[in-house]
Amino acid sequence: VAVHPRFSYVLAKLEDKFVILAKDLIPSLEETLKVSLKVLKEFEGKELEYVKLEHPFLDRESLVVLGGFVSREEGSGCVHIAPGHGEEDFSLVETYNLRIIMPVNEKGIFTEEAEEFAGKNIEEASLEVIEKLREKKYLLLHHKIVHSYPHCWRCKNPIIFRATSQWFLKIDHSNLRQGVLKEIERVKWIPSSGLERMKAMVEIRPDWCLSRQRLWGVPIPAIKCQNCREVILDEKVIELTSQVFRDKGSDSWFTLEVENFLPPNFSCPKCKSKEFVKEEDILDVWFESGASFLAVLKTNPDLSFPADMYLEGSDQHRGWFQVSLIPSQAIVESAPFKSVLTHGFVVDGEGRKMSKSLGNVISPQEIINRYGAEILRLWVASSDYSEDVRISSKILNQLIDFYRKVRNTIRFLLGNLYDFYPSRDKLSLSQLEEVDRFMLSFTSSVFEEVLAYYESFAFYKVCQKVYNFCNISLSSFYLDILKDRLYTYSPNSRERKSAQSVLYYILRVLIKMIAPILSFTAEEAHQVFLNQENRQISIYLHNFNEDIFPHYRDKELEKKWTKILSLRDTVLKKIEKQRESQIIGSSLEAEVILSFPEKQYSFYKDLDNTLREVFIVSKVEIVKGEEKIEVRRAKGKKCLRCWNYREDVGIDDSYPDICGKCLNALKEERL
Template sequence: MDYKKTLNLPQTRFSMKAGLPQKEPLWLEKWKKSDLYKNILHEREKNGADSYTLHDGPPYANGNIHMGHALNKVLKDIVVKYQTMKGLKAKYIPGWDCHGLPIEHQVMQKLRKKKQTKTPLEVRALCREYAQNFVTKQTEEFKRLGIWACWDTPYLTMDYSYEANIIRLFGDLVERGYVGRGVKPVHWCAQCETALAEAEIEYDTHVSSSVYVRLKCSEGWAEKIGSNLSGGASLIIWTTTPWTLPSNMAVAVHPKLDYVLVEAGGETFFVAKDLLLKVISVVLAKDIDDISESDYKVLSEIKGSQLEGIRYEPLFDEYKKDKDEASSDTKDFSVILADFVTAEDGTGCVHIAPGHGEEDFHVAQSYGLGLRMFVDGRGKYMNGAPDFLVGKFIFKSNEPIIEYLETNEFLLKKEEISHSYPHCWRCHKVTFLRATEQWFINVDHNNLRERVLEIMDDVKWVPEWGFTRLSEMVKNRPHWCISRQRAWGVPIPVFYCRSCSHTVLDVSLIREVAEKIDNKGCDVWYSDTVNELCSLSKCEKCGEENFDKETDILDVWFDSGASHYALLKKSIDLNFPAQLYLEGSDQHRGWFQSSFLLSVAGSDVKPFEEVLTHGFVVDGQGHKMSKSVGNVVSPQKLIQAYGADLVRLFVASSDYADDIKISDDIMRQKVDAYRKIRNTCRFLLGNTFDFCPEKDEVAYKELTSIDRWALSKLQILIERSTYYYENHLFHKFYQEIYHFCTTEMSSFYFDILKDRLYTATPKSIERLSSQTVMKEILITLTRLMAPIFVFTSEDIWENMPDSWKPKSFVHEESWPIKNDQFIDASLEKEWEKIHEVRDQALKIIEKLRADKVIGSSLEALLTLHLPESFFDLFSEYSDNLAMIFIVSEVKIVKDTELKIVATKINGSKCVRCWIYSPSVGENLEHIELCDKCSTVMGELL
């Protein structure tokens, strides 16, 4: 007889091979067909569920998605799916940042020569089309990753209503007094021809020419320091931006630092005492170690404060006239005092160019100095600069300037230095500071800065260093320059009187404009006349009736930073503050900060309760991915090769607190892990195919010991998994579930169960006991994994018998809740002991196999010498020991210490269960079977 047919071998359609790249799109279709996410939201709504709002930081609508997008959106999706399973109404509205320079840039590049002929309205229309195109593309790519969102109703910063809300928020800020206009040095990109925000600057190394320059003190310097010395003296300055020298207006010293007047090499000059030798080495062109006391003579020692007011001759002849004509109380071209001067670098005498430096600008203002800013938007010197420079690009002017200094005997030394320098984040060109008229948000008005810092303390930061990072940035940030000299964006709703230049910044007019924009979008600003836009009719200053519209647009960080206002506050389905903002760590500088500033400035509250930041995806060596290096890994390729669930596993299993490495090797490891987890599920499915809960379920008290153990372990898994999901520790969850599947299930529980599952009578109590628990494990495990393996979990779910599940999709299910009654700590301890002995025994058996004494472990007879403490426990399990150790027989003996002996067993092999037993041959009806199998056969026939 063919006894094999009498075994309960596993049956399932859930294949070993995943085939995710082909199968996943089918699931997407099924979800779409049944409108799954919307239906769930609808049901939550019906049940009056609370909302959970993860507010999407809008990615820029430019290009296909890259690994950074995939990482970010998958993390968000895990949160959304988890919260949904918890029963909350987690409505996730995706956003896109649509305005701004990069898109305008792309459009302009495509236009080439035609760009000169295009009106702002035509350019804007092309930009809108461009952005919309990428919104559509990225939507499809995000969907393919299994991400749930209200894809049909995203928020776009170029939506008319969104644009109107940006204007309204701007109006609120005007009303509260935060908005102002002024001349200030702002970061400027000559390539992009626009001001840049702090957030748009990246630092990179740059080689600059550094020069030591001699400025000749004007007559009267000696009296200033109470000295009767006669003859000349000079101030020596040091700068790494020689191109700013035409803007020099003063020399700053620190009031409390010690300075000396020194004579060396025929030169008499002032220098900070601590930098004396260094500067002498410059003057004498000598190595610092070779300088002896005879090389120089200190003539006088003074405090910096005593130098104040010493005048000097301008470097350029063009300015001499100005100096001579200026009244005696002007401080131009004189020594001023500033606290930011240090004795760490240079000479202690600092070149001040108010038009090109933040600190320079402020100190110059306090002294009432002039502002000589002769650089235009393209980075070229304008009229007013020395003649030989007019029309030249500043970064190409160091050479002629140095030549000029040399000819006129101002130059002491020049050298090249490599240092960290600001670059434009878009075009990567070197940027510079340029004083221009701009619109600002005053971050100190109404104590905004302090209040932001205070309210930030009331937010949960994951990881915690996010707080320190952002608060340091807020503490040190300058006022926010919000104007940009471009076309593609939201206009700054301000008017200027044509006759008297009066600036009209009026809240009610701004709100009128917002209404117009709500209907027709920001294009109305360009298409409509002032009269059509609002009720402004007469200038309150001069009574004239003609106005110009502001041509600057708002910084895009204002656009996206307004999302809490435009979206969260306006939607009844969403919470404000949101529960969670979740973005890459670059957003401390960007969106987290702009959102926080605008939210506190506009309505005195935080925009989010919790913020999570993640690192970046880097290559296998930890290098930044870049097209030019050729180390880019794209999510599209990964999906094609492995499937979206593997991309999701990659994301979930990585510790996002740091940068995350990706390579073929790393993906192969993930595939391996995935297979193990998949096979665990497959085993559960295969061995429960004939289990019908209504008829077959075994009550808890009647479960066998090992099944109760597994059920207890499952509760611990639920508890830990919930904790990990709740705290966004997905990589810990992954480790937990991987350990559970491989160590606790596959190589222990299942191993022990196999004999029982395959060879027992199908409806025997032992088999049903195991199936009762296996079903529970499978249902629970699938739900725990569902937020990560969004497709695989559906596949498992579909392959479960229908009678098991009330819902057709796993994502409709609720989150597992642990049952404390199933937790049995003492039972777990018992099995821990057994597990320990088993591990040792398996090694001994393995050795026997390696030595070819036995073939399979079932050919072994195990004798366990057990100390008292183990003996009682093992006696209790004596009936099951052979099954536990996967041998044919286990004998136990009391001994002083643990000793395990394995030998080859005598007896014959049962052809049905393969166990060696002396009983084989005893039953004449089943001569080839052991007594156990004979009994089973008796029951079956």
């Protein structure tokens, strides 16, 4: 019987009996029993420790023990405990050296331990026990109460706890726990919070119960002596068993006689008997998953130990990751993995768990059928898996826009490289226009960043980077400003080749950046591109690092262009305003006058032609003075070929609608 060490208890007279109960429970007990108690003595619960008690009808002595779990909400404050039938109760066994009495067998029938109730089902016997107590005048009250109680998850029947003999892996055996904790520190956890989570779990985990009482599974290769009941786990028996399993499968444990697993002349180490029976327990299935590194990595010559990565949902810290670490540390003294990546679970657009009753389930097959596997892969890659991952048709539609943006960018690049053969046309770095050199440098910086994201499994950052590259850097800037050079300059002009040389690099890099995610699109683009140069027949036969050229990077130039691009933002806003007030139509109808004080003036003064291209206007003038940006209607006439407004349109009488620049381009083309 357990009492709380710090509650006040009393010895009281109840009619002709003496009772001990928690002081706080006197009023409620008096009311329930409709009696009045006379308190004789008061003391703390801990004073009752080790008081000996007599069983009400069996010849058995028991102890009063202390338990922090005793409550004073109801009852008497004195709780009957049964170490053979309850977890909390069992935890007191060691402290008080209690005998584990377990009078109920695995069928729910009382054993000989219950003496006159032996052989009876516990439900029917319970009623008889009540009668017995009443008869002996020990029963003060019998009534039913409602309380929570564990039930079988499968058949919903109430559970009876029984303390049974099991096989355990002792986590503190020969410093195993310490070894595992050390290995946890060496593993790379992605996200990094996995490290502390795993450590905290292993620090407090109990021994691992390895045995299960099921009809079928992977058997525990132990035998029992028929004569002295000794349980034997013998290395030779295990070796022989593993040989038999290799030949005939692990089911042979259940079909073959025990002799098949015994080495010649094997006898019980304790009593020398030669009669044995097989262990009937099977192994916890987690032990099998935990030992998978042995079966998979250590037997396949194409694989190596430890694994580069174990990848699972974040619930597996308690599961697979932990059950793999323990046997691996015990057997090979190392973690079975170099890194562990965990991800959240898929939830709907509002973050709710998917369920049939909510009707919010989206299956992968549905997405593939409707949008294709590229979109599904893009969704996976673009999700930040360190948290739960959302999916909804709105999210998918955004990804379809993403996909279109990338695909259209590739189409534009391919379209403008139709006549470009790198071995013939590619310009060297020093021959490039400055904006092209900047884009070359910028593209290689994007590529380096993306590769680093791939290395750290930050796929959603890859997606963000690629999308911004296509949408902001290319579509809204570089490809836009190049149109003039690509379409109006002579096909063989240095200016056009300069642009193409950089577009060529951008295309190569873009295809590679998307290849792991938009695999079919990348391969499709590669196939179109293939004929123009000596390349492998598949993008997947190329390496990422073939396109890393450190000398493309020019950080000074990138800095300079960060400034220019920020000026561009301001200028574009001004142009937009002029357009709104209908002073100009397209931006080519505008000319921009930039006025800068001395220092800025010297930075910009030679950039007029570059800025004209960058702003997509007909003219840029840079003057010294107070800082000011002016956008006004361009002077001159619109050239019918390049749509720029220029004062030299019609300079050649035979081409009255063509500007001087276009005239040169036409002449070159004719040559």
